[in-house]
Amino acid sequence: MHRDVGAQRSRQRMPAEVLLRATHLTRRFGGLVAVDRVSLDLACDQIHAVIGTNGAGKSTLVNVLAGEIAATSGKVELLGRDATGWPQPRRARGGLGRSYQRTTLFPRFTVFENCRLAAQANDQRPWNWWSPAANAESSNALAHDALLRSGLASFATRLAGTLAHGQQRQLEIAMCLATAPRILLLDEPLAGMAAEESERMLDMLAGLKPGHAILLVEHDMDAVFRVADRITVMVNGTVLASGDPASVRSNPEVQAAYLGDVTGEPA
Amino acid sequence: MSASRLPELAGIVLLATFPWFGGKFYVDLAETIMISAIFALSLELLVGMSGLVSFGHAAFFGVAAYAVVLLSPRSEALPLLIALPSAVLAAAAYALVVGSLSLRTRGIYFIMVTLAFAQMAYYVLHDTKLGGGSDGIYLYVKPVLALAGTPLLDLDRPLPFYYVTLASLVVTFALLATLARSRFGRALAGIRANEQRMRAAGYSTYPYKLAAFTLGGALAGLAGFLYAVKDGFVNPEILAWQQSGVVLLMIILGGIGNLRGAVIGAFALVLLKELFQSEALFGAFARHWQLPLGLAIIAFVAVLPEGLIGLASRRRRAAVAAAHAG
Helix, strand or coil, rough: CCCHHHHHHHHCCCCEEEEEEEEEEEECCCCCEEEEEEEEEEEECEEEEEECCCCCCCCHHHHHHHCCCCCCEEEEECCCCCCCCHHHHHHHHHCEECCCCCCCCCCCCHHHHHHHHHHHHHCCCCCCCEEHHHHCHHHHHHHHHHHHHCCHHHCCCCHHHHHHHHHHHHHHHHHHHCCCCCCCEEEEECCCCCHHHHHHHHHHHHEEEEECCCECCCEEEEEHHHCCCEEEECCCCCCEEECCCCHHHHHHHHHHHHCHHHHCCCC | HHHHHHHHHHHHHHHHHHHHHHHHHHHHHHHHHHHHHHHHHHHHHHHHHHHHCCCHHHHHHHHHHHHHHHHCCCCCCCCCHHHHHHHHHHHHHHHHHHHHHHHCHEEEEHHHHHHHHHHEEEEEEHEEEECCCHCCECCCCCCCCCCCEEEEEEECCHHHHHHHHHHHHHHHHHHHHHHHHHHHHHHHHHHHHHHHHHHHCCCCCCHHHHHHHHHHHHHHHHHHHHHHHHEEECCCCHCHHHHHHHHHHHHHHHHCCCCCHHHHHHHHHHHHHHHHHHHHHHHHHHHHCCHHHHHHHHHHHHCCCCCCCHHHHHHHHHHHHHHHHH
């Protein structure tokens, strides 16, 4: 009964430009409905967090939005265009970047080359077999910019596999940024991070808001309530509630189903 | 040329001058090694550069070898400018077909599908009269490059053939080395490391893999062309799965992920085979050369998991460690 509430609210209250709109997205695995008629809007300059217990369908939702898993039904619009039938690479080139829950770097490449390879996706020239990739100016510029924005510029020449865990998570985001996306789908970017590393990452995420629509899947509730502009709560594949952090925090259904102690704390 | 290319330059100079001091037997052996090296490099493009472990690579070698023999008239030479492109294109076309289907699978299934396609080609040539059946077929007159009736390059003569083979090896190596640094090559390296991440960045990976597979087939075809012209005879055994295994062994022995490794592996495997086949050294036991060759390969792989090329990097690491300790 709450499935469309989030989408309706977001349409009513958000004047910001909607960069990604999901309508009634459903994904079934046999008899299991992992994502059940979920609707949500990702607006520019905002962080939209998706929270829920393990198995709530958050990661599947990210995978369906990214095009990694096909939706059983429903619609995905990317920058106003119907992208439902687009495979993942086309969605990525269309402005949708994603990071993974598990770090997925190219460990034997340098930090810079990880970003350059991601940036090169926008200027692939696969039949140019003669010019070195290192001479691709536009990719170099995007990679350089991504490293600056993610605070990894001083590690550019290090092999990605030799970075500390927190830095690898930063590089994961930097690789997303290098593709110059408008929408970022970030699947648990704080996973496994120490407190100090988490702080750095949260600062970085806040800095990325201008010009981007960010979907943040995260288990760390303190972090979510600190940085999110909107929060969608998922339970068993459906949207239980969606709205600004204050309304979600005070929602009795959310309190009963998920937040528990967190809501008991003074706001 | 940068200092890092000095080993290649030294190798080219050595091979270019070899016919002047090497005997006929050794020049012939050098040709076999160079053809094997081209074949190994073509597989290195798939396995080392793209992460595609093909176990049917001999098919492309064999299709090109058969193409040149079947296209050549019995009594006159086929122009080289027809023979060579035809053979390479035949191999590339077969690779395009095999790749377009097999690349829809991954891992062990990919290995099995490539093997199945190679065995299909093997049985077509073995069990039909298309290429002389299991007896094989002869190339009576070798291709010639002629201008207005004047032969410029006759591959029936030993020296021109030697230098054409050397030039083919140099061009193959240079092409792959250039390719590896290009955007195409880096994308292949990314696909090898993490295909899903590449798709998430915006790469449609299938066309990349298909292009690499087809180019790998074409280069294997170049080796097959040279093989057919060198020996003047082809039989279905050159397409058999054992040949696909041997070329895979070459790049494992040399060191996967390194073009020099593929060339060194081809040298090492051909020379080891010659060594263990030598009756002068092993007497009657030379008939059982596969046994010591197998044991030698097991020993090499056990001692040098990075392949023979790993010896050089191991020495470099030891030197760096010694310098730091000092």
